[in-house]
Amino acid sequence: MKKKADSVRRETLKKVLRRIAKYRGLLLLSLLMAAAVVALTLYIPVLTGDAVDRIVGKGDVDFAALLGILVRIGVAAGLTAALQWGMSILNNRITYRTVRDLRADAFRKIESLPLSYLDAHTTGEVTSRIVSDVDQFADGLLIGFTQLFTGVITILGTLGFMLATNPIITLVVVVVTPASLFVASFIAKRTYEMFRLRSETRGKQTALIDEMIGGQNVVQAFGREQKTLETFDAVNEQLRKYSLRAIFFSSITNPSTRFVNSLVYAGVAISGALIAIGGGVTVGQLTMFLSYANQYTKPFNEISGVVTELQNALASAARVFDLLEQPSEPSDMPDAVTLTNVRGGVEIHDVSFSYRPEQRLIEQLNLSAQPGQRIAIVGPTGCGKTTIINLLMRFYDVTRGRIEVDGVPIDRATRQSLRAGYGMVLQETWLRSGTIRENIAMGRPDATDEEIVAAAKASHAHSFIKRLPQGYDTYIAEDGGSLSQGQKQLLCIARVMLCLPPMLILDEATSSIDTRTELKVQGAFAKLMEGRTSFVVAHRLSTIRTADCILVMRDGHIIEQGKHEELLQKGGFYAALYNSQYAGTAR
């Protein structure tokens, strides 16, 4: 198990390296600069110590030598600063550009992924991969790597400088240091449990807040304010207790490691001073040791932090690559036909399809729609009506059999030209953030204003659009903002009205839209369908009765097929459905 995880990690690492190969030169340069910065930073305490040794006492100051040292400190400091800045800029560039490249690739992947992947993964899931995982990946891996590198060099460099000066004092430092790591990990382990309890309770509280605030109207209607507050207070008090413990225990880490550091410091001071009496080290060298001791545990603590960071980053990277490596929709065949001047004849021959192999869905479906005919798809909610839409638009490919448009099998036509032949209005309206005009012109960006207004008028959308504050230039947010469901639907119809494609896929709204707008929507639908081959997921009796063919679906299967009268006579599922849903209401 662990081995497998390791090999996955190795794989991921390899891919990461391949990804940043483009920035290989920059990365190498950055590492060289980091090494130089560390060396120079460590060199300055040595120089300071040297300087202190030239300042021994009254009348015992070697000004000539001191001046030379001071100049060297100045040069070293200037150089360090310049290198440090350059290094940060390089790192930023590598990080941000990797992030940008990854996001751009991921976005292109999304535009080309098969719908089956996108249907199986929630928006939040995919978004978090592209937003937070990519960030985590870039920050964690690149910055983490640089930090790790710098930390290791700092430790090695410090040890080197110290050993060169005095091995005994170095030994004192090396012996005491692990204590710091031990203390830190000891506290971290204890704290972890506290944090877990806290985030669990916090989740509980958030859920409660969500529910109670969302249902505040009901709370007040039933006079439950006091009771609700009591429930809230109980969780609140629990959270306070856990938070106190979590915050307190985690905030012990800093003073504790600082304490260990102070011990190292005291150890160096004592041993260094004792050795200095015997002339083993100079006072200046002792100050160098002290300034090293002051910061010596820092890289250790950083490294232990970086290691978890790197692990997280690798996990994030794995998630990002998982997305990037998903197979795209198979591309169009090399000899694919571009459908032009589509008349709208649709033939479905022996089509079978299922989302999962073990669950059979559509089997042996045959259907012939002449140009201009209307096919109604009927059935209870959740019966799989959208599956037909998925197949017609080639969002999914059929498992067996074939679908033809004007005699051309659709898998031999380009997807773009096939989809251009259809106009689609779904019940779940989707508008892009942008102006009303942009939304209507989505299918034909070159449309003139007159054409846009004409399309809006034809779909009964003009009258509400012109009442909006900025008319056609009103900006709407993704969810349509303040527009009502019916208005959004009218806009979606106008969008199709502008293109007037030869074939239509319409999804009639269920009852939730108000009646008057619905009348308008229906009118617009009727206008749209004139002379076009249309596939309608139908709820309206009038649509169904006048259809040239009705597909009756249940649990994903097409169980009956035919004209209204034929199906009624058959006395099957359709007849039952019809009698309960429609005829029954008109007593």
Place this chain on the structure above:
Amino acid sequence: MKRLLRYLKPYTKECVLGPLFKLLEATFELFVPLVIASLIDRGIADADGGTIWKMGALLVGLALVGLVSAITAQYFAAKAATGFAASLKHAVFSHLGSLSFSARDALGTSTMVTRLTSDADQVQNGVNLTLRLFLRSPFIVFGAMVMAFVVDGRAAWIFVAAIPLLSLVVFGIMLRTMPLYKKAQAGLDGVTGTLRENLNGVRVIRAFRQEADETARFDAENDALTKLNEFVGRISAAMNPLTYVILNAALIVLLHTGAVRVNVGSLTQGEVVALVNYLMQILVELIKLANLIITMTRAFACADRIAQVLEIKPGMESGSARPTENAEPLVSLENVSMRYDGAGGDALSGITLSASRGETVGVIGPTGCGKSTLVQLIPRFYDATAGTVRIDGVDVKDYDLAALRRRIGIVPQKAQLFKGTIRDNLLWGDPDATDDRLWAALETAQAAEFVRTREGGLDAPVEQNGRNFSGGQRQRLTIARALVRKPDILILDDSASALDLATDAALRRALRETDGAPVVFIVSQRAASLLHADRILVLEDGRAAGLGTHEELLASCPLYREIYDSQFPKEATAV
């Protein structure tokens, strides 16, 4: 922020002791360079092993006392911060409970949730860090300077020059980058937005072949964000190098001045080392202070937002009248108009309507015509802007609010259940109801059957927002909840929309048979649900377009006719 300080008041002791212990720790830290100085000047120079051990022991002692003070300080700070956050959340939650509907409409649900969760967390974090660092860091900076003066008055002037310079760089860069970071965050939000949009609208985008356009759009946003990030990065990356240069310049001057002073005998070698150490302490604290200020600014902004919520007036005064005699009509609206806060037009205008015990009133009309607004005036969720709403002949504004609402059972459009059991939820209607009454209510609401078949029956668990029930089941449970209180007035606000027609019909039949003869208001989009009402009010754009029985309206009200025809097409009747 000031308003919120009173929630910190119970923790005055912690707020004083926390920083105090922190200062104690800092004081001990400031002594360390002096100890080192005497270690060098007396221990090494005089080759006195005893002094060295003594000084070493002193260092350990200082570290130990420092550790104890620090941990004590952290404890007090954490206690004050978490306690403060808890009281604050309590106050906000309880305040939200007292707000009127219109006050809450203005706030929005997600805003309220954010105030109570992440904003409160940020404030807690801010208080905690402030108590720990806000005094400590400046104290060390100025303490180091003061100590420098103690060591040597002349050399200390280097500190006086270096500190403002360092502060200028640290705070200057911070102030410059803070708004830029905010902008970068907004840019990231934009990128995320486009991404979400593309995922949600993937079918439409592919149907309209917008893939290339969308990619171009995303690339533009992505590139702009990258440029901005690199720009901010360049500025903030200058902080470390700049402070490093300043610090080392100060070091050079210090060493030179020190050398001159030592040469004339007014300073010792150890004291020079001490001065160098003080210089190094300053930088670390300045950077901590800069980070603290970022956290504090964020916490202040969050605190302000929370304070704003607390400042909202409840917006509705309760009257004192109690339920009186059975005056008829039970409910009456006289020329009532209502306009939502900030709305451009009336949601209702000039509505007059009355209902006596046992009567059923139907309200129908297109969405946004004011149906829900109308029925929400009865339990006084909103106040009428003109005209009067009376219950038993008493203006609802004069009624004791809790007593008024206790007489009314309302079933809102959104079927909202709460985590707990079915029984818990039903008892909202009346905490004293017996099981028999609960079952009776369930029967009437057509919910008894599915409750009976659930494992646990009345004690079957209800998850958050009742998500383990279907929409229709949820609606029936909310109807039962309203019935449990045996209301004088029952309001069904489009609450049968998820029921199939047969269940809807059975429900209406059962309602007619319930005893107690409540006034029933039924709001619906379905003409079928209202056919048998004693009176139907047809609303259009907030005005009454018709009032009467089904037959009367069919004859006299064109809008009603239109609605009816669209739902009962003539061809259907022909079958």
